Amino acid sequence: MKKRSVLIAGHPTSVSLEEEFWDALKAEAAARGVSVNALIEEIDAGRTGNLSSAIRVFILTALQRRLAAGA
Numbered sequence: 001m002k003k004r005s006v007l008i009a010g011h012p013t014s015v016s017l018e019e020e021f022w023d024a025l026k027a028e029a030a031a032r033g034v035s036v037n038a039l040i041e042e043i044d045a046g047r048t049g050n051l052s053s054a055i056r057v058f059i060l061t062a063l064q065r066r067l068a069a070g071a
Contacts, residue, residue, distance in 0.1 A: 006037050008044050015040070015052055024059045 003016045017025070029039040040055065047054035 006040050008041055013051070015055065017052055017055060021056055021059055024063070025055060028059065028062050 001016050002019050002022055003014050005012055005014050025039065026036055029036045043054050043058045044051060
């Protein structure tokens with residue numbers, strides 16, 4: 001588990017995720033041409049629960065869509 005500080009709407013907060021999720025988040029941000037922080041802000045805007053959980057679900061959904069598109 002790795003805790004990192006991010007800015008959401010100009011306010012600092014910390015997010016704890018497994019390193020694999022940080023890596024996947026970085027890859028997804030790069031694929032979209034945005035910063036990791038910008039992607040986290042996007043995820044935060046649409047979440048209903050815990051931010052760390054929302055990020056994990058977002059990454060899982062993104063990977064599932066890629067797999068379905070490739071199948």
